[in-house]
Amino acid sequence: MKKFCIMLVLLLSLIMSGCGGKQEPQDLSNTTNTVQEKISTSGNDRYDINKASYAVKNVKINYPQLSNLSDSIKQNKINELIKTSALEVLDDYKDDINSLNLNMDFEIKYQGTDFLSIEYLGLAIVKGAAYPVHVLQTANIDMVKERILVLSDVVIVNDSFIEKFQAGQYKAYSSDLNLQSAGVLxxxxxxxxxxxLMESLKQRSARFYFTKDALGVSVEVAHAAGDHLEMEMPYKDLSGLLLVKPDPK
Known part of the structure; x- marks a missing residue:
């Protein structure tokens, strides 16, 4: 009986010790350093934006990926759209891919439950080329219809729009290259x-982006002028031309 009591005490001690030494599950929500921003919405429409990278040889392209969207199928589809559109920049260098040095990063120009607008900026250097090229790529996602928008989905490209573009607000992409300050804009x-210009902006390849208040459009210019030029037009100035626009909540 005494031996039984001693064993019972030891057993109880082990059980109590095990309970006292139990660790709480580790909170992994902040262990990644890839989170760029979080959408300021609530409920089922909330999602986070993380940074992913495509890196092969001398090419590195950073692009966003969604996480924590309530609809995982929708999230996967949109993430694939984003990745595919980001890597489309490589199509311009098919013949020089082995001698290409490219670094490209992204900026979220607008994010919401209705649209996600992404701008990519980078520098492409091809071995043997006369000069490097400043690269700009954009992607605009219709979050509801789960598709990539082209400029003609967003605005009517006609003579009136060309006038609005030329009268828009110039946005220098680099402090080292400001055409307005230089007096040449x-x-x-x-x-x-x-x-x-109208025919160029009607092409599916026309580059543009949303902000909360304006539509930005990019056009190609000579290398000495920076390779590309961006003008922003407030939505309120595009009355009668605008087909869709963000609706920040």
Whole structure:
């Protein structure tokens, strides 16, 4: 009986010790350093944005990926759309891919439950080329319809829109290259042939982005002028031309 009591005490001691030494599950929510921003919405529409990278040889392209969206199938589809559109920049270098040095990063220009607008900026250097190229790529996702938008989905591209573009607000992408400060912006804009510009902006490849208040459009310019030029037009100035716009809540 005494031996039984001693064994019972030891057993109880082990049980109590095990309970006292139990660790709480580790909180892993903040262990990743890839989170860029969090959407300021609530409920089932909330999602986070993480940074992912494509890195092969001398090419590195950072692009966003969604996480914590309540609909995982929708999340996977949108993430694939984003990745595919980010890597489309490589199509311009198919013949020089082995001698390409490219670094490209992204900025979220607008994020909401209705649209997600992404701008990519980078520098491409091809071995043997006369100069590097400043690269700009954009992707605009319709979060509801789960598709990539083109500019003609967003605005009517006509003579009136070309006038709005040329009268828009110039946005320098680098402090080292500001056409407005240099006093040459007006000349660069006047050099555009309106018809050619209209046809260019009607192409599926036309680059644009949303902000909360304005539509930004990018056009190609000479290397000496920075390779690309961006103008922003407030939505309120595009009355009668705008087909869709973000609705920040």
């Amino acid at each position: 007006k000349d660069k804009l006047s050099n555009f042939n309106s018809q050619d």
